[in-house]
Amino acid sequence: MEIVGNQEKQKMHPHKFTLWVAIGSLVMMFAGLTSAFIVKSNQVNWKPVSLPRVFWVSTGIILLSSLAIQLAVRSFKNREMNRYRLLTGITVLLGAAFLVCQWMGFRELWAQQITFRGAGGGQFLYVIFGLHALHVLGGLIALFIMFIKGFFGKTKLYSSVPVEVAATYWHFVDALWIYLLVFFLVIGKN
Amino acid sequence: MSEAINIHSGAAGHAVHHDDHGHGHPEQSFISKYIFSMDHKTIGKQFLITGIVWAIIGGLFSVLFRLQLGFPDQSFPILETFFGHWAKGGQIQPEFYYGLVTIHGTVLVFFVLTAGLSGTFANLLIPLQIGARDMASPFLNMLSYWFFFIASIIMLSSIFVHTGPASGGWTMYPPLSALRQAGDGQKIGTDLWLIAMALFIVSSLLGGLNYISTILNMRTKGMSMTRLPLPVWAMFFTAVLGVLSFPVLLSGAILLIFDRNLGTSFYLSDIVINGEILPNEGGSAILYQHLFWFLGHPEVYIILLPAMGMVSEILSVNARKPIFGYMAMLGSMFSIAVLAFLVWAHHMFVTGLNPFLGSVFVLLTLLIAVPSAIKVFNWLTTLWRGNIRFTPAALFAIGFVSLFISGGLTGIFLGNSTIDIHLHDTMFVVAHFHIVMGVASFFGMFAGVYHWFPKMFGRYLNNTLGYLHFWVTMVGAYLIFWPMHYQGLAGMPRRYLDKRGWVSFNQFADLDKMITVVSIIVFAVQLMFVFNFFYSIFKGRKVTSQNPWGANTLEWTTKIKPGHGNWDGEIPEVHRWPYDYAKDGREFIPQTEPVGANESKH
Numbered sequence: 178m179e180i181v182g183n184q185e186k187q188k189m190h191p192h193k194f195t196l197w198v199a200i201g202s203l204v205m206m207f208a209g210l211t212s213a214f215i216v217k218s219n220q221v222n223w224k225p226v227s228l229p230r231v232f233w234v235s236t237g238i239i240l241l242s243s244l245a246i247q248l249a250v251r252s253f254k255n256r257e258m259n260r261y262r263l264l265t266g267i268t269v270l271l272g273a274a275f276l277v278c279q280w281m282g283f284r285e286l287w288a289q290q291i292t293f294r295g296a297g298g299g300q301f302l303y304v305i306f307g308l309h310a311l312h313v314l315g316g317l318i319a320l321f322i323m324f325i326k327g328f329f330g331k332t333k334l335y336s337s338v339p340v341e342v343a344a345t346y347w348h349f350v351d352a353l354w355i356y357l358l359v360f361f362l363v364i365g366k367n
Numbered sequence: 368m369s370e371a372i373n374i375h376s377g378a379a380g381h382a383v384h385h386d387d388h389g390h391g392h393p394e395q396s397f398i399s400k401y402i403f404s405m406d407h408k409t410i411g412k413q414f415l416i417t418g419i420v421w422a423i424i425g426g427l428f429s430v431l432f433r434l435q436l437g438f439p440d441q442s443f444p445i446l447e448t449f450f451g452h453w454a455k456g457g458q459i460q461p462e463f464y465y466g467l468v469t470i471h472g473t474v475l476v477f478f479v480l481t482a483g484l485s486g487t488f489a490n491l492l493i494p495l496q497i498g499a500r501d502m503a504s505p506f507l508n509m510l511s512y513w514f515f516f517i518a519s520i521i522m523l524s525s526i527f528v529h530t531g532p533a534s535g536g537w538t539m540y541p542p543l544s545a546l547r548q549a550g551d552g553q554k555i556g557t558d559l560w561l562i563a564m565a566l567f568i569v570s571s572l573l574g575g576l577n578y579i580s581t582i583l584n585m586r587t588k589g590m591s592m593t594r595l596p597l598p599v600w601a602m603f604f605t606a607v608l609g610v611l612s613f614p615v616l617l618s619g620a621i622l623l624i625f626d627r628n629l630g631t632s633f634y635l636s637d638i639v640i641n642g643e644i645l646p647n648e649g650g651s652a653i654l655y656q657h658l659f660w661f662l663g664h665p666e667v668y669i670i671l672l673p674a675m676g677m678v679s680e681i682l683s684v685n686a687r688k689p690i691f692g693y694m695a696m697l698g699s700m701f702s703i704a705v706l707a708f709l710v711w712a713h714h715m716f717v718t719g720l721n722p723f724l725g726s727v728f729v730l731l732t733l734l735i736a737v738p739s740a741i742k743v744f745n746w747l748t749t750l751w752r753g754n755i756r757f758t759p760a761a762l763f764a765i766g767f768v769s770l771f772i773s774g775g776l777t778g779i780f781l782g783n784s785t786i787d788i789h790l791h792d793t794m795f796v797v798a799h800f801h802i803v804m805g806v807a808s809f810f811g812m813f814a815g816v817y818h819w820f821p822k823m824f825g826r827y828l829n830n831t832l833g834y835l836h837f838w839v840t841m842v843g844a845y846l847i848f849w850p851m852h853y854q855g856l857a858g859m860p861r862r863y864l865d866k867r868g869w870v871s872f873n874q875f876a877d878l879d880k881m882i883t884v885v886s887i888i889v890f891a892v893q894l895m896f897v898f899n900f901f902y903s904i905f906k907g908r909k910v911t912s913q914n915p916w917g918a919n920t921l922e923w924t925t926k927i928k929p930g931h932g933n934w935d936g937e938i939p940e941v942h943r944w945p946y947d948y949a950k951d952g953r954e955f956i957p958q959t960e961p962v963g964a965n966e967s968k969h
Contacts, residue, residue: 188584191503195580198610202572206614209661213622213654217633222649293625296632296649304625 190338193345200349203312207305211360214301218364224297226365228358229285235278236358239313239319242271243351245342246320253340258327265324268347272317279310298365307358313350317344369584397933403513405505406931410512411490412823415816415818417519419897424523428467430890435459437883439865453531462551464864465534469552472537473560477567478522480670481609482515484812486571489602491819495922496596498939500932501937503580507573514570518563523560528728529731532559536862536929541634541655545626550642560622568613568620575613578606587921589941594958596920596945597696601676604704612665612708619658626650653718660711667804668707672700674811675742678764680945681818682746684918685761686753687954689946692745699738706735708858710787716784717791725784732782739775741770754949758916759833763814766841767807773845774803777852788852792862795855798956806844813837816900821915825928826907827889832899836892843889919945919957 217223249264283303291299323343404410412590434443435458442457453463457918490508494501502508534552535544543549544557582603583593595603622633626647634655635647670960683690690696712720712728720728746768755761780786790796813836855861859872866872914923921941925933939959947956951967 191584193581195503195576198576198579199572202576202610202614205611206618209618209658210622212617213633213658216654216657217651220649220651224649234713250962293629293631294646296635296647296651300625300631300633304631308621345764366785 191309192342196342196345200346203349203353207308207357210301210305210308211357211364214298214305214360215364217296217301218298224295224299226286226302226361228236228302228361228365229282230283231278231282232358235275235282236354238271238275238278238352239351240266242275243348246347247269250337250344251290254337262324263326263337265327269317269320269324272313272320272347276310276313276317279306281334282306298361302361302365304355309350309354312353316343316346316350320347381914383702383857383895390528395462401712403509405501405509407490407494407502407508408823408931410508411487413512414482414486414490415516415823416478417516418487419900419913421474421478421483421519423894425471425479425896426594426890426893428471428474430887432464432467432471433883433886435464435864437880438833439867451532452576461532461864462534465536465550465862466532466552466556468525468862469534469536469560470522470532473533473564474522476537476666476670476736477564478515478519478806480808480812480915481571481666482641484670484808484815485602485605485609485673486512486574487812488598488677488815488819489574489606490599491649491823492596492922493602494585495587495925495929495933496640496920496945497582497590498921498934498941499581499585500934500938502577503585504577508577511570511573511577514566514573518566518570521559521566522563525563528555528559530554531556533557537660538656539620539623539887540659541623541626541652542638545623546638546640547627548643555629560670561620563700563772565617566618568617571609571613575606575609578602579610580608582770586943587938593694593697594941594944597679597690597693598673598676600657600697600700601672601679604700605672608665608669608704608707608968612662612669615658616662619655619662622658623655624666632841653715654950656715656718660714660899661708663714664711665707667702667800670804670808671811672703674767674808674815675700677815677818678746678811679749680920681760681764681814682749682768683946683948684818684916685756685758685764686750687756687917687948688749688753689948689950690745690786692741693944693946695741696745699741702738703735706731706738710735713782713784713787716781716787722784729782729784735782736775736779739771743772743775754823759828759830760814760818762837762841763810766837767810767814769841770802770807770844774799774801774807778803789858790855792860793855794851794859797861798851798855801851802844802848806840806848810840818916819922820900820903820907821910822922822925824904824907825910826903827897827904827910827915828907832895836899839892840889842890843885846885847882847889850882854878914957917955919955921946921958924957924959 196206218225245264249261249268252258252260252264283306286299286302291297293300293303320343323340400406401409404413431446434441434446443454444457446454446459447457450463453460453466459467490502491497530551532552533539533544533556534550535557539557539560544553546551563941582599586592586595622631625631626634628897632647633649634652635650636652638645638647679690679696710732712724713732716725716728750765780788781796781799817828817833820826854872854875857871857875859866859875866875870962910927913925913927916923921939924939926935940956942961943956943958945958948954950956
């Protein structure tokens with residue numbers, strides 16, 4: 178890592194850049210799945226799915242968490258460490274709440290007899306939303322580690338790059354969720 | 368900012384060995400130097416050696432199934448000794464045959480020619496040729512290798528399970544691969560295959576991310592994008608292709624895992640198997656093919672582009688001439704990379720694809736001939752009237768061009784949807800892709816190993832063995848694969864265990880024997896190369912000069928055996944493109960030399 182740090186000042190930190198390339202890669206994975214969805218939904222015997230209400234709640238939660246982490250980045254840069262700790266804590270809680278809402282949504286669909294049997298909108302929903310939830314979970318674990326580290330930081334000067342990388346990733350899973358929600362509302366219905 | 372870093376590295380220096388020599392490299396333990404290393408050069412060697420092990424396994428498997436294809440009547444008791452019930456009575460059993468074919472394909476395409484080739488040379492060459500101390504994230508780079516290693520262990524273990532390895536073909540098409548009751552190979556072997564491939568995808572994504580951000584962000588002063596050596600450009604396009612296409616394969620594999628294990632029917636519909644009617648409804652097996660080939664076709668270029676890049680460099684260095692058409696090389700690599708994403712359905716002409724849609728894919732497929740031809744033209748004109756040094760590396764590079772031409776031309780046949788109706792799934796396809804993608808990329812890899820071995824280990828490979836390796840492999844490759852074109856034109860199908868039932872194919876019995884004998888010889892020569900490789904690491908002729916090939920690129924400005932960080936002092940600054948050979952009466956002018964006042968422009 179030291180070797181990277183010693184490079185002369187660049188336009189964008191290589192780790193941030195790497196994250197953007199990784200985001201491109203994740204976009205391709207979800208593009209693959211949603212285009213599979215489109216192909217399948219044009220075939221006979223397609224069973225559409227309507228979204229349970231609770232997914233609207235989770236949308237609100239993840240939007241709020243995006244706001245929280247953005248404020249956390251700002252307070253980190255302003256060296257307001259107490260505020261930073263509070264805001265990352267809130268982000269972690271909201272992220273966990275999002276996952277709980279997703280789980281409730283899955284339960285509700287399952288109760289409507291939409292199980293893994295078949296190949297309709299419901300099954301795609303489990304796969305696509307499930308994968309998204311896994312990516313949220315990954316981000317949540319990273320945020321949680323960052324939150325804990327916020328209490329034990331001993332060095333006085335440190336770079337805001339890790340915090341910014343985490344925030345960018347978190348905004349990405351948020352935006353991805355909005356895309357998936359709109360996708361299922363528009364294309365999943367018919 | 369910089370103050371913070373100084374404090375940091377100073378503190379680290381203190382903690383380790385009580386001096387404030389901030390740039391020093393403390394003595395590393397064996398484990399952090401050779402095993403969990405974060406040095407890109409060591410990681411490259413790890414990829415190479417793992418790739419060599421896999422190549423031996425994959426090559427051995429092809430010899431085994433060639434024995435069956437060449438001598439279907441013969442019994443080889445030794446096979447029963449080694450493989451037990453897989454080779455009952457000394458004959459390869461059908462399930463084993465399909466397992467061998469599947470693992471041969473998977474291993475050579477992914478584990479050898481993707482990880483072993485671009486894993487090795489992207490790691491070795493990118494930081495050295497762009498003038499960086501290491502990758503953008505050495506840690507992710509290390510993870511990339513270890514994910515590959517775990518994937519390797521899992522794939523290897525699938526060979527030893529009782530029901531045998533995955534046997535649905537390297538493409539793993541459902542419904543065959545999705546149903547456990549379809550055969551022994553579809554049981555745990557396929558589960559292990561899927562897990563290994565998922566880990567492999569993670570590995571190549573981590574690697575690819577690093578390659579891209581290293582090339583774009585960490586170039587030394589003066590190293591503009593148009594001064595990059597061609598291998599680096601090739602690795603860049605390779606990484607972009609991988610990062611954009613592997614995730615799609617992963618999504619295809621995830622749906623397959625759901626179908627296999629959780630009862631969904633994404634790929635399954637209306638199936639009766641062993642008299643049992645399955646409840647699955649509404650799935651489409653063609654969907655998998657779309658997802659698979661959206662990766663699968665770029666994968667071909669993931670394999671081929673690094674070889675192209677290295678061959679360009681090696682030809683230019685050894686012809687002692689500038690590469691012909693540097694910008695045309697970039698343009699053609701760019702258009703190959705773009706077209707790679709737009710041609711996947713040419714693997715699916717006979718799946719009931721709409722013929723109108725098919726014609727679009729025919730057009731786009733044939734368009735690839737244009738950049739390919741530009742590249743071939745440029746390689747030939749680079750050699751033209753050059754002062755060629757026929758080192759083993761140069762021979763393999765020239766061999767690459769030969770194979771790329773002869774294998775590429777048959778692609779024009781297969782790219783036509785009408786001709787493909789006849790040729791699809793015949794030996795013609797086997798001949799085509801083995802020459803153009805398999806053997807050609809292997810030649811690029813061999814050229815790279817012979818050329819950069821001095822940089823990797825500070826010693827040379829043995830030349831005599833190198834020449835023997837080249838000539839036997841070159842002649843052997845054509846003897847093995849050329850006749851397969853005729854078999855395919857006559858309609859002989861690929862993947863079949865035993866063709867004796869067809870009177871029309873009996874005429875090929877002797878030809879098949881010949882192919883098998885030659886493939887055994889070629890395999891033996893590869894083992895000789897492996898011996899040469901490991902022997903030379905320890906006992907090879909020592910490299911005495913910093914720049915043994917008289918090359919311009921930055922890797923030859925490092926010490927003969929560079930440590931972690933590559934350059935002892937400052938990273939050199941770059942003043943010119945890498946191909947100033949035979950210029951203004953000088954044999955070569957390294958990239959680090961400032962442009963003189965009276966120098967002519969290239």
